[in-house]
């Protein structure tokens with residue numbers, strides 16, 4: 001059985017757990033509250049007023065004037081995310097982090113029932129609450145698709161276990177976009193061929209689906225039946241990568257060269273860290289520059305040798321940007337390293353010589369942190385200017401009572 005553990009309003013709940021004066025109040029986590037930006041997370045108390053993650057702060061202030069604005073602290077969330085990961089690993093080695101606040105767990109053996117898995121899940125919810133003061137919603141199903149979708153059925157602190165029949169009962173009446181992986185564009189195409197609900201998709205004849213979507217057509221139909229055979233990939237087992245890259249959508253379009261180069265440095269550092277943690281070296285550096293009209297330019301250069309260090313990656317990316325950027329405001333920048341090879345010194349000895357768990361956790365830390373960056377959860381421009389990410393110790397997370405919370409007029 002697969003569990004998807006999804007922390008409830010994670011960043012906001014962490015702030016409430018660490019600052020008792022925030023409990024029971026509408027809390028909005030954001031970048032720098034004094035700058036233009038977006039809501040990173042909203043506590044459940046703020047949600048009835050309509051505040052949602054991704055919303056401009058200005059709008060949030062209008063909807064929920066009493067909210068308390070807290071500057072987000074990515075290091076704290078990553079540290080907590082890793083402590084949660086540790087807890088999951090005490091239950092099963094098969095843990096796949098899905099985002100900073102979600103993870104898939106495979107529990108039990110073949111023959112384990114939904115009820116057995118529910119007992120494990122309920123127990124896990126209690127432990128998370130007792131140890132961290134946080135709520136989690138858990139979805140349970142025979143595969144990742146059902147577990148993921150079940151987790152969204154009841155929140156916060158929900159526990160939803162569905163088999164395939166339960167999945168159909170829950171989702172067939174819902175709009176087709178409710179299906180995991182079906183975005184706006186695809187649902188629009190589905191509607192064009194008369195498929196409005198998940199059930200319509202499940203009952204659709206194979207022909208038109210295949211004509212419209214090619215090989216994805218039959219897979220979509222399978223998904224509507226709650227069928228999914230994508231394996232859970234434990235986070236310490238990587239797949240061979242062809243390239244590694246990171247990009248970030250800026251909180252505000254920018255034509256400030258210092259800020260943009262700072263961003264390239266941060267992205268280069270993320271890419272280099274990930275190369276090292278997964279044991280690769282690479283030889284081609286590519287920068288991606290997207291302007292406000294969504295025109296994207298990709299420029300690449302081959303290095304003299306293979307590397308996993310941020311310096312040559314950054315210097316090449318910066319040179320490419322200086323040569324090809326026309327000075328217009330950019331909305332997205334990215335750095336990718338390709339032409340990868342296994343790093344020669346990266347044999348298994350490190351894993352055995354040192355604490356295996358520490359190595360795994362370091363890798364996970366990078367990944368979770370990368371996801372934070374990728375998702376632009378914290379407006380990256382703000383972060384690069386004011387502080388660089390530093391290593392997070394694995395000890396208990398210390399709250400800074402009152403220090404970062406501030407009430408907005």
Ligand SMILES: [Mg+2]
Nearest residue numbers: 006007008101
């Ligand atoms: Mg969540």
